[in-house]
Amino acid sequence: MTVTHGVEPMVKADAICKNFGSNQVLKGIDLHVQPGEVVCLIGPSGSGKSTFLRCINHLETVDGGRMWVNGKIVGYDLKGSKLYEQSHNDICRSRTEVGMVFQQFNLFPHMTVMENLIEAPRLVRKEKKATAMARAMSLLEKVGLAEKADAYPRQLSGGQQQRVAIARALCMEPQLMLFDEPTSALDPELVGEVLKVMKDLANSGMTMVVVTHEMHFARDVADRVVFMADGYVVEQGPAREVITNPQNERTKAFLASVLSEPAAA
Amino acid sequence: MTAVTTRSEQTAPTADGYTVVKAKHPGRWLAAAVIVVIAGLLARSVMTNPNFGWDVVGLYLRDVSIGRGILVTLGLTAVSMAIGIVLGVVFAVMRLSVNPVVRSAAFAYVNFFRGTPVLVQLLFWFNLAALYPVITLGIPGVELDANQLITPMTAAILGLGLNQGAYMSEIVRAGILSVDHGQTEAAEALGITRMQTMRRVVLPQAMRVIIPPTGNETIGMLKTTALVSVISVPELLYSAQIIYARTFETVPLLIVASLWYLLITSILTIGQYYLERRFARGNQRNLPPTPLQQLKRFFATHDALSLKGTKK
Numbered sequence: 248m249t250v251t252h253g254v255e256p257m258v259k260a261d262a263i264c265k266n267f268g269s270n271q272v273l274k275g276i277d278l279h280v281q282p283g284e285v286v287c288l289i290g291p292s293g294s295g296k297s298t299f300l301r302c303i304n305h306l307e308t309v310d311g312g313r314m315w316v317n318g319k320i321v322g323y324d325l326k327g328s329k330l331y332e333q334s335h336n337d338i339c340r341s342r343t344e345v346g347m348v349f350q351q352f353n354l355f356p357h358m359t360v361m362e363n364l365i366e367a368p369r370l371v372r373k374e375k376k377a378t379a380m381a382r383a384m385s386l387l388e389k390v391g392l393a394e395k396a397d398a399y400p401r402q403l404s405g406g407q408q409q410r411v412a413i414a415r416a417l418c419m420e421p422q423l424m425l426f427d428e429p430t431s432a433l434d435p436e437l438v439g440e441v442l443k444v445m446k447d448l449a450n451s452g453m454t455m456v457v458v459t460h461e462m463h464f465a466r467d468v469a470d471r472v473v474f475m476a477d478g479y480v481v482e483q484g485p486a487r488e489v490i491t492n493p494q495n496e497r498t499k500a501f502l503a504s505v506l507s508e509p510a511a512a
Numbered sequence: 513m514t515a516v517t518t519r520s521e522q523t524a525p526t527a528d529g530y531t532v533v534k535a536k537h538p539g540r541w542l543a544a545a546v547i548v549v550i551a552g553l554l555a556r557s558v559m560t561n562p563n564f565g566w567d568v569v570g571l572y573l574r575d576v577s578i579g580r581g582i583l584v585t586l587g588l589t590a591v592s593m594a595i596g597i598v599l600g601v602v603f604a605v606m607r608l609s610v611n612p613v614v615r616s617a618a619f620a621y622v623n624f625f626r627g628t629p630v631l632v633q634l635l636f637w638f639n640l641a642a643l644y645p646v647i648t649l650g651i652p653g654v655e656l657d658a659n660q661l662i663t664p665m666t667a668a669i670l671g672l673g674l675n676q677g678a679y680m681s682e683i684v685r686a687g688i689l690s691v692d693h694g695q696t697e698a699a700e701a702l703g704i705t706r707m708q709t710m711r712r713v714v715l716p717q718a719m720r721v722i723i724p725p726t727g728n729e730t731i732g733m734l735k736t737t738a739l740v741s742v743i744s745v746p747e748l749l750y751s752a753q754i755i756y757a758r759t760f761e762t763v764p765l766l767i768v769a770s771l772w773y774l775l776i777t778s779i780l781t782i783g784q785y786y787l788e789r790r791f792a793r794g795n796q797r798n799l800p801p802t803p804l805q806q807l808k809r810f811f812a813t814h815d816a817l818s819l820k821g822t823k824k
Contacts, residue, residue: 304701336705343703353698357716366712367702412698419702 255318257282257423257454258303264311265298272298274478275312282422285455287465287486290475291501296458299475300425303456304345305338317344317422343371346416350428352408354400360387360411361396364418371419379418386414390444406437410444417448424448426457442468462505466490474498565764572755572768581751582772588668588737588747593730595673600680605710607685618681625678631739634671637662638743668740676733683725687718720791727784731777738773748772 258280265273272295280286288296301307302314305321314321322338323330333341355363364383368374387393390410392403400408409429416424426445430438442464449455449468459465465472469486474495482495493499525531558564572578606618625633636643641658648654662670691714699709741750749769756765789802801809 306697306701339700339703339705341703342701345701347698347701349694349698349701351694353692353694355695355698355713355717367699367704370708370712371703371705415702 254281256280256315257284257317258456259315260299260303260312261315262312263299263302263309263314265295265302265307266310272478273302273309276475276478276480278473278480278483280423280454280456282454283452284471285449285453285457285469286471286473287469288456288458288473288475289460289462289465289501289505290481294475295478296475297427300427300456300458303423303425304342304347306347316341339371343367343419344421345423345425346419346421347425348409348412348416348427348429350431352400352405352412352432354408354412354415356400359397359399360392360403363400363411364415367415367419382420383414383418386417387411389447390414391440404437405433406440409433409441413441413444413448423454423456426455426459428458428460430459430461460505462490462502474501476501563763564767565761568761568764569767569771572752572761572765573771575755575768577746577751577755578748578768578772581746581748581769582776584746584751585734585737585748586776588672588740588745589730589734591669592672592676592737593733595669596676596680596729596733597726599674599677600682600684601715603677603681604684604688607681608688622678622681625675626682630671630675630736631742633675634667634740634743637667637671638664640667664740664743664745667743668737668745672733672736672740676729679729680726683729684718684722687720687722688714690721691717723791724784724788727780727787731780731784734777734780735773738769 256279258278260276260278263273263276264271276295276299278286278299288300290296298307302309303316303321305314308322319325319341320330321341322333324333324337325331354360355366358366361380361383364386365374365376365379368379368382369376384393384396387396390413392407392410392414395403395407395411400411403411413424413429429445430441433441438461442461445455445457445464446468457465457469466486471483472486472489473483474481474489474493474497476497482489482493482498489498490502493502559566603618603621606614607622609615609618640662644658647656647658647661649656688710695713695717696709699713704713737747738749740747741753744750746754752765752769756762759765785802
């Protein structure tokens with residue numbers, strides 16, 4: 248395990264289990280993510296990567312184990328030795344520290360880009376419109392979409408929508424960003440622009456957990472790659488090492504099939 | 513291509529030298545002819561049968577008490593629909609609650625008001641004083657005389673509004689369920705609470721699904737208000753009934769009422785049509801043509817009759 252002692256990890260997953268009915272999706276995941284670290288979760292579909300990611304911000308409740316984010320147990324208040332289940336509104340409040348980007352963008356189609364960005368700051372943090380708009384505008388500039396502030400999501404390409412979705416998540420000034428296959432719904436020629444924004448974000452020191460099939464991104468940007476299969480962490484380590492020189496047989500087989508794909512296409 | 517001035521079933525040769533012969537549709541023309549004949553016979557009967565009393569119809573069409581009845585009908589429709597929509601949203605949200613008691617209560621409401629005839633409900637409200645002569649609402653010091661409180665008008669508003677709420681809640685629920693779950697998740701991930709998500713994210717998007725059937729319900733409500741004539745609310749039908757009770761010109765006055773209902777529902781239908789088009793915008797790539805556009809297209813394709821010949 249790569250726990251650096253002395254620094255409180257941003258994410259501390261301790262034997263996380265999750266079932267959907269009788270189907271055990273996560274079978275005890277241990278994972279620590281340090282502040283500023285970029286971790287890519289890779290693995291075959293159905294391996295539980297996305298479910299694990301969704302457990303981090305409590306979109307899924309865990310059935311076993313403990314999830315800690317930024318030193319606090321997700322979904323509970325710890326008082327003495329007792330864990331008090333949080334109310335829905337408390338959960339919402341703690342989610343503001345964690346931004347999330349979805350495969351299907353999930354922008355609000357009835358709002359303009361600007362309205363999408365300032366909605367949560369206005370509703371959740373009760374910010375003044377001008378303050379929120381100023382921050383939103385600087386974020387849109389960062390993702391290269393300042394001129395699209397008044398456009399509706401439907402008028403944008405997939406890549407532009409996903410960049411807006413990233414800016415929307417950043418507008419809540421999170422300390423941790425979760426990406427759930429952010430480029431899987433995109434046409435191949437649009438993947439690059441989203442990965443570039445994510446790379447810039449990683450370089451700015453943001454803590455990121457990324458579920459992805461983009462092995463080049465994982466190799467070049469991630470500090471650590473975690474290979475999951477069948478609800479277990481099978482192999483993990485420095486990104487370049489795992490991807491160029493995997494040790495586990497399953498990791499080897501998976502990487503061989505994924506990396507041969509561009510040649511076939 | 514330029515218009516051909518003679519009646520023609522053939523177009524001029526195309527650039528590659530072929531002559532295109534348009535398809536004929538004898539079946540369509542036959543069906544249209546049969547319908548025109550039947551309609552003509554019907555119209556002749558309506559105009560020649562003296563029992564219709566068209567002169568009396570003309571006399572009462574703009575009668576003052578009929579006019580007052582129309583205003584009551586319109587007012588009752590508007591108020592009942594407003595109550596129905598508000599209750600509909602409330603009960604739809606309750607039906608989707610995580611609390612099983614709240615969910616069941618909403619289900620019971622919908623089931624009761626959809627499961628009993630609205631006419632029976634109206635009579636119940638009208639006779640509320642027989643059930644509760646004094647209404648206290650459980651608050652000490654409040655003693656309301658049910659006979660004074662429940663006028664025919666309040667009974668009508670309560671009956672129609674509560675009944676409509678049950679139907680609207682199903683429509684609103686369908687609308688809410690039509691919104692992609694990813695929307696709720698995105699809002700949740702941003703820390704937006706459930707109620708805020710419903711109000712700011714889900715309901716605005718559900719409107720596209722809610723609006724068209726609500727237009728339908730409004731038209732339905734306009735006609736349903738005729739039922740409250742049984743509890744002597746002076747709406748359109750009751751106003752006509754009062755007149756024919758005096759003059760025995762039953763059929764002409766029923767025609768007067770029908771013509772007015774027809775006129776108002778027609779106006780509402782046109783409004784609904786354009787409202788639906790508006791809410792379909794951006795969702796459908798090609799909007800269906802308006803009736804006017806359809807008519808133009810009909811004559812453009814069936815140009816055998818047209819002396820202007822072919823366009824294209």
